Structure formats: C-alpha cells, structure tokens
Amino acid sequence: MKTNILVCYEGGGYDGCYWEWNYFYIDKQGTFHDIQSSGRAGIDNRQDAEQLIERDETHTYIYNLSNKQDIETFSKETHPVHVSGVLQWFNDYNAHKAESFIDFFVVCSVCDGQISDHDDMTIEDKDLLCYDCYMAGECPCCESYIGQESIIRVNPDEHYDHIWICTDCKEYHDDEREAHNIEDIRWQAFCTGTPDMFSGELREQRLQTSGGL
Ligand SMILES: [Zn+2]
Ligand SMILES: [Zn+2]
Ligand SMILES: [Zn+2]
Structure with a gap:
C-alpha cells in the first residue's frame, strides 16, 4: 500500500x-x-x-x-477552487496535529512560486495567485484584477496620484480630463473672446455637440 x-x-x-x-x-x-x-x-x-x-x-x-514535482502537478492540473480547499485542509490539519506536520503547498499560476499558507493565495477566474502577483496585477484605482501586463505607468498628476493604473482607467481619466479642458476653454472664450469661439477648434467642437453654447 x-x-x-x-x-x-x-x-x-x-x-x-x-x-x-x-x-x-x-x-x-x-x-x-x-x-x-x-x-x-x-x-x-x-x-x-x-x-x-x-x-x-x-x-x-x-x-x-x-515528491515536490507531484505536488506541483496537482496544483497545476486541478481547478483552483479545489486546490484552495485541499490547501485549507492541510493548513487546518497542521494547525491541530503539530506532531505530524505535512509539507504541502500550491503553485502560483503567474510566477510558479510556492504558497503554503491558504491566507496568502487568491483565486482569479482559472488562476491561483500568490499575494505579490495579485498585488502587481491589481489596479489601485478601480481595484480590479487585470494582470500585470495591463498595468501601465502614468503621470500621477493626471491620474489621481496613482503611478500605476490599468489601461481602462487611463483611457477613462484621459477622456474625463479632455472634457474638462474643453469646458474650460469654452468658458474662457465666452468671457474674454480668446480664443475665438466661432473659428478653429472650438467651432468644430461646438458643431459636433448638439446645442453648443
Ligand atoms: Zn506569484
Ligand atoms: Zn483601473
Ligand atoms: Zn480609475
């Protein structure tokens, strides 16, 4: 046996x-x-x-x-929800039966690092992530996990003091800022006559938006 x-x-x-x-x-x-x-x-x-x-x-x-290789294989070919449950079981077992400690771990889908504490792992879809990989792939602005490859460096002055954000957030903030800028210029033009509201860029924008000023 x-x-x-x-x-x-x-x-x-x-x-x-x-x-x-x-x-x-x-x-x-x-x-x-x-x-x-x-x-x-x-x-x-x-x-x-x-x-x-x-x-x-x-x-x-x-x-x-x-055999460590076997433990890794289990972690990689089994659904993360089950891997998580089994790790939890071994953690509980080890916490109660200190005299017969079982060496067990799961493997991070991104960095292949070993995780032996259930509290240090997170499940994202079909991936099982270690704490570091999760943090590296989470957008601090919208707090959703999108993976490290979709996080980009931006100018914190233009992005609510965030240095790293997701591409969706960047796009959204950029549009937001653009809309504000146009409003500011329109207001300035309305009050001072410069730039001329009836020519150039402002005119085109006015024609695009129904109603205009
Ligand atoms: Zn990792
Ligand atoms: Zn975001
Ligand atoms: Zn955002």
Missing part, C-alpha cells in the same frame, strides 16, 4: 449521474484521512480507498506528497 499520497477521484453521484471531485489523503503511517467525500461514490474509510486504488480507474489521480 502506497503511503503519503493525495488521491483525487470521482465522488458524488446522488440521483442520476452527477459526480464531483473528491479527495482523500493517506499519511506516512498509512492512516486514512477524508478531505472531501460526497454522495454514493464518496469514500470515507481506508478499505474502500484501497479498493479504489486497486481498481486503477482512469479518473483517479494519485499524487505522491513526498
């Missing part, structure tokens, strides 16, 4: 044929731990676990937790 393994299998199966991913862990001593089991196909004891492993089904995945 292999030990220190994380097993991912098709559990669930209530009415009809619904199934969902379930997980169990068998530690170095051979003790069975149910991480997540559901429905008729869920496994909650070592005997059934052994039988499942022996059946060697295509949709049963076995990861050797003594």
Whole structure:
C-alpha cells in the first residue's frame, strides 16, 4: 500500500449521474484521512480507498506528497477552487496535529512560486495567485484584477496620484480630463473672446455637440 499520497477521484453521484471531485489523503503511517467525500461514490474509510486504488480507474489521480514535482502537478492540473480547499485542509490539519506536520503547498499560476499558507493565495477566474502577483496585477484605482501586463505607468498628476493604473482607467481619466479642458476653454472664450469661439477648434467642437453654447 502506497503511503503519503493525495488521491483525487470521482465522488458524488446522488440521483442520476452527477459526480464531483473528491479527495482523500493517506499519511506516512498509512492512516486514512477524508478531505472531501460526497454522495454514493464518496469514500470515507481506508478499505474502500484501497479498493479504489486497486481498481486503477482512469479518473483517479494519485499524487505522491513526498515528491515536490507531484505536488506541483496537482496544483497545476486541478481547478483552483479545489486546490484552495485541499490547501485549507492541510493548513487546518497542521494547525491541530503539530506532531505530524505535512509539507504541502500550491503553485502560483503567474510566477510558479510556492504558497503554503491558504491566507496568502487568491483565486482569479482559472488562476491561483500568490499575494505579490495579485498585488502587481491589481489596479489601485478601480481595484480590479487585470494582470500585470495591463498595468501601465502614468503621470500621477493626471491620474489621481496613482503611478500605476490599468489601461481602462487611463483611457477613462484621459477622456474625463479632455472634457474638462474643453469646458474650460469654452468658458474662457465666452468671457474674454480668446480664443475665438466661432473659428478653429472650438467651432468644430461646438458643431459636433448638439446645442453648443
Ligand atoms: Zn506569484
Ligand atoms: Zn483601473
Ligand atoms: Zn480609475
């Protein structure tokens, strides 16, 4: 019997044929731990676990937790929501059973860095991110995550004191500022006669906007 393994299998199966991913862990001593089991196909004891492993089904995945490469593979080929749940389980386990610490981590989708504390990770769509990568890809202005490649450096005087913002924010602020500038020039022209409201750029803008001044 292999030990220190994380097993991912098709559990669930209530009415009809619904199934969902379930997980169990068998530690170095051979003790069975149910991480997540559901429905008729869920496994909650070592005997059934052994039988499942022996059946060697295509949709049963076995990861050797003594092997870092295997842990990485699990993190990369499993949906982040499940990866997150399994990490949470190991964190809780380690917090309560200090004498048998299990070395487990997940991998950031952007930098491949290892994350061993559930509090240090975030899920964005299909990505699992470490704290640093999340911060680097979050726009401090609109506070949405768009990825580091969409964050650009701007003049803080023109962008509410932000040095790094997303391209959407930049576009939006630029339009906003442009609209203000036109209003200022119009007002100045109205009061002073310079620039001439009836010629050049201002005239064109006046004709574009219905009503005008
Ligand atoms: Zn990262
Ligand atoms: Zn933004
Ligand atoms: Zn903004």
